[in-house]
Amino acid sequence: MRVFKFGGASVKDAEAVKNVVKVLKEVGHKDTLVVISAMGKITNAMEKVVKAYFEDKKALSGSLQEVVDYHNAIVLDLFENKNHPVHEKLKLLFDEIKGFLAWNKSPKYAFVYDQVVGYGELLSTTIISEYLNEVGLHNVLLDVRNLIKTDNSYRDAQVNWDRTQKEVASRVDLSKLNITQGFLGSDENNFTTTLGREGSDYSAAILAYCLNAESVTIWKDVPGVLNADPRNFEKAQLLNQISYREAIELAFYGASVIHPKTLQPLQRKEIPLHVKSFLNPQGNGTTVGKGVGISPKIPCFIVKKNQVLLKLSSLDFSFILEDNISEIFKLFHDHQMKVDLIQNSAISFSVCLDNKFNGLQAMLNELKRKFKVVCHEDVSLYTIRHFDDDSVLSLQNGRSVLVEQRGKETVQLVVK
Template sequence: MLVFKFGGASVKEPEGVKNLVKILEHFEGNNILVVVSAMGKTTNAMEEVVKSAYFKKENLEEKIEVVRAFHTDLILGLFKNPDPILNFLDDKINEIRIKFERYNGEKFDEFYDQIVSFGEILSTKIISYYFEEIDLMHKWLDSRKYIKTDSTFREGKVNWDVTKSSIELIDQDFPLYITQGFLGGTSDGKTTTLGREGSDYSASIFAHCLGAESVTIWKDVPGVLCADPRLFENPGKYEQLSYQEAIEMTYYGATVIHPKTIKPLQNSAIPLFVKPFLHPSESGTVVDDKPFTQTDLPSVIVKKNQVLISISTLDFSFVTEANISNIFEIIARHNLKCNLSQNSAMSYTVCLDFDEMKFDDLKADLQKRFKILYNTDLELITVRHYQSETLKNITEGRKVFVEQLSRNTAQVVVR
């Protein structure tokens, strides 16, 4: 079986959905499981709905209408007979409203998962209805019944034993399945999500548990590039990456592949292809167990919206291993990830993604034990297989807050 993952950009308009079908036709004769993200920028729009509802803002209906209007336009442009799927869309919008009315004090992260998940349900149902209209035989699967997680909302931890037992029940002799990325479910039936942009990880989970032949992520780029083409002109493409190199790149923030995607594939020796969805015959990039050799092409990874926190003791004593342990315990409690850390005798500095929903609570917890100073609106730039000229170019004209160099990796925090 092949596992294909299509991101939101690839199905953001009617032509994108039709192109998905063309890709399936290109691989006719293979049994395929298709994993799909929410369409376009729906997850962003659903996040706005969640914030408006949770904080009881007056613009809630306006935010809901953005979601409805986007999907309505796509449906009208895709279907000859749009009424059944428009009715389904109305039902789902009403279901969201009912969830708001029945809100009973859940914390933000749990509330978030129950609402934002509608984006993936809508996208896969719309595509499933389209498959029916063109007589493409398939089955729609609810991934929440297969990928089972704990109750860490917005970052669900997979229960691999239960998940594998569930996914192994899927009949691999059936030609085509469609399911959702990003979503999981708890043992008591609540929806969880696997972390932002987690649909790649979903595809990897299904592939691992099914013993798939390969996974292909269909993107709007020709493969894995050495830099973000939106930020850098004409970045080079990697023809091949080792599992280890791919993990390093994604760990530091390369967004073309979700960080958790690689491990399940490596464990089962399943190759991962990253290919352009408009040109399915092109080679793209393959990630496999062969050594990585393109070290002459440095990869530049930019993480925006960073906060740099310098932490020192309240009594002017040295920062010890016990202090550092306390700091990481607090960061982990708020379900945040440290992107960079640096210590001196009197302070410990960490760089994190700035999360406006969590930062004030994190700051308050740290200030119970430590003195803190922080800077926001920063960028963390990581260069794998760096060259001095590359570092000079990316820092020229910018204020450097922190710089770290190791054998293969350079990191700078800049504004």
């Protein structure tokens, strides 16, 4: 069995859904499990519903109506029959959302988030399953919440692998075209859970692992994995092959390749992962698997913008030792500052941070009590894997380099 994953961009409107049919017809759909995300930016829209529920009840009806209208417009474009069963199926799902918001008594944001936001995937798969049947691609729609069982860590649920394996083995007919949702699972009380960042890719990997799939293919709007983000770098090149290890390294430094948690179950069973374009299904794309580290072996560029560089030194020129560093890192943890680069000397300590949760100012106030602090905001952290002299010079050109760090395979530059 093969596992395919189609993300939000690949099912964002009626034409995109029709293109999914084209892809399945071109590459084959026998013995295939298709994992589908919420349509377009619907996850963001569902998050607005949850925010309105907690913060602005007057806006709740309007924010939910936007979701209803978006899906109904796609259905009207796809189905000529105004009495098609898909209309009633969507109405039932919307009634479930409204019902939950009416009777829910839980004040826990993460719990409510998972119960509401998860409907994005349930709506998209209902529409796509019905449309595939309409055009002759008969399929079985599976509720992934019956397959992927998790703990109750809402918004970042951990998989119960034993239970998941049993449910997948008993519920998935390997001889059929199966459609299911990404991102979702359920806990022991059958409440919906979500799997966190890159949840749909992870869902595909979990199901592939449990099915001993021959491969996973993630369909995207790019030719495959590129050596740089074309939005930030010119002349980005396609990487034909990457090892699991190399993909994890790239993801660690911030490349939007594949999240490590998606790769881990695939690596355990050596299931290859293909990243291909839904605009050119016959293209070679990129294969992530065992073996060759990276091919072609060219520099890979990654940039993280809007970073913060802190340079700390002791007030009395004494050494910065382990107890100081331990104290500093506790402050990073307490203020939710993600550390991306560290460099230290006897009396100074430099660190590049991601101020994602806006904890910088409060943390600086505490640091300044014990250290001399120089803070550079709005810096960029560039990482080059498999660097050469030309690639480093191309980044240094015209930029002020505040920190440079080199290893055998990797160079990192903090620039202003």
